Amino acid sequence: MKTQDEFFEISAVARLTGISSHVLRVWERRYGVVEPGRSDSQRRRYNQGDIRRLSLLKNLVDSGHAISSVARLTTAQLEERIASVLEARASDDFLEVAAPAGVCRVGLIGTKARQAVRDAAENTPAMRIAGEFQAAEDMLSSLRPGSIDLIIVERDTIFPEDIVEIQEMVATMRARRAILIYQFSREDTINPLDIKRITALRAPVDAAEIQLACIADIQLALRSGLQDEMAGIPAPRQFERPVGEIPCRAFSDEQLVRIAKVSSVVKCECPQHLANLLSGLIAFEKYSEQCEDRNESDAAIHAYLHRTTAQARASMEIALSEVLTQEGIAI
Secondary structure, three states: OOOOOOOEOHHHHHHHHOOOHHHHHHHHHHHOOOOOEEOOOOOEEEOHHHHHHHHHHHHHHHOOOOHHHHOOOOHHHHHHHHHHHHHHHHOOOOEOOOOOOOOEEEEEEOOOOHHHHHHHHHOOOOEEEEEEEOOHHHHHOOEOOOOOOEEEEEEEEEOHHHHHHHHHHHHHHOOOEEEEEEEEEOHHHHHHHHHOOEEEEEOOOOHHHHHHHHHHHHHHHHHHHHHHHOOOOOOOOOOOOOOOOOOOOOOOHHHHHHHHHHHHHOOOOHHHHHHHHHHHHHHHHHHHHHOOOOOHHHHHHHHHHHHHHHHHHHHHHHHHHHHHHHHOOOO
16 A cells, blocks of 8 residues: 555656656646655655646646646645536536537637737627637636637747647637637747647737638638538539649748838838738648648648638738838848
């Protein structure tokens, strides 16, 4: 029988809690979730209290709570939080958001992009805000899984473990994917996101960028609504697979960032708006190219959206080049 004085190595803790050794080390380094002792050979030594605390944290993270929001809580507070989660799940406290035909339901976490998301929804009948929340746990305790199609989440800085948290939140809420609005991150963290059910947009964003990033989910909602309302009517035409080459990019990500910054010192804000709009187009262009295809119909519409977005991006790049010339802005 194990006693309080018995210690466990990290591999055993990983098996007992379900937290990988890598994630456990990250949580310790960044958030100080536990302070394990050390053996003479400097190997980590965890006690029963550490394992209890880590198990509670894992349960909360699996429920959608960000590790950063619960890491500093005491073990007693973690137990209370778990009890609240279980009580909410067993009650009718969750808000059930109906799924109207042809509407993409959006859950927003954050405040900086709130007005841009509201403006996008106001100008897009097929987009509806299901709820606005300060933190992920607020949304998870308010909305039932399956009540939203798309999660828009704000983060100032992004690290690989943050991506895992957002993916788990998408899975918990049974949403299609997430749009991540961030300010700072390593390029190798952000670049692969289009194949991980997350579309990344660098802040600040406006309503037009939000609309572009949501367009795939809006079109899926519209197609679903049409199928519900037009049962028995012949299916709409199939999109032909586009042919020809995709236009090459005229501006790199670094150039677009510089343009957005330089334009802030001139009276005309068109370069900044165009640079931000192009960033949104590029993000969706990547998403439509790499989006998962369930069948041939999906593959056709994704190819169609990819080429259409690339053509729109190429046209906007020409427009930006003209504006830069007129304003005398060199990049």
